Amino acid sequence: MPKRILQGTVVSDKNAKTVVVKVERRFTHPMLGKTIRQSKRYHAHDEQGRFKAGDTVRIQECRPMSRLKRWEVIYDVPSAKA
Numbered sequence: 001m002p003k004r005i006l007q008g009t010v011v012s013d014k015n016a017k018t019v020v021v022k023v024e025r026r027f028t029h030p031m032l033g034k035t036i037r038q039s040k041r042y043h044a045h046d047e048q049g050r051f052k053a054g055d056t057v058r059i060q061e062c063r064p065m066s067r068l069k070r071w072e073v074i075y076d077v078p079s080a081k082a
Contacts, residue, residue: 003061007077010055018069019046021059044071
């Protein structure tokens with residue numbers, strides 16, 4: 001079974017080897033028909049401590065590394081600043 005991959009923004013890098021990633025998803029409400037934004041925060045493993053707050057990253061499911069960490073950072077997504 002393939003591992004889930006999510007994309008989000010790093011909101012905290014204060015912990016050692018851990019970043020907190022905010023993943024936002026958009027969906028249409030089934031009854032109202034409005035587009036709703038919903039976000040969730042994931043604790044992800046960052047071995048080298050490369051990622052800082054504000055970076056856009058991709059995270060992937062992994063084995064449990066601690067009580068909260070079940071994700072690991074795969075790589076940084078380059079921002080489209082032109």
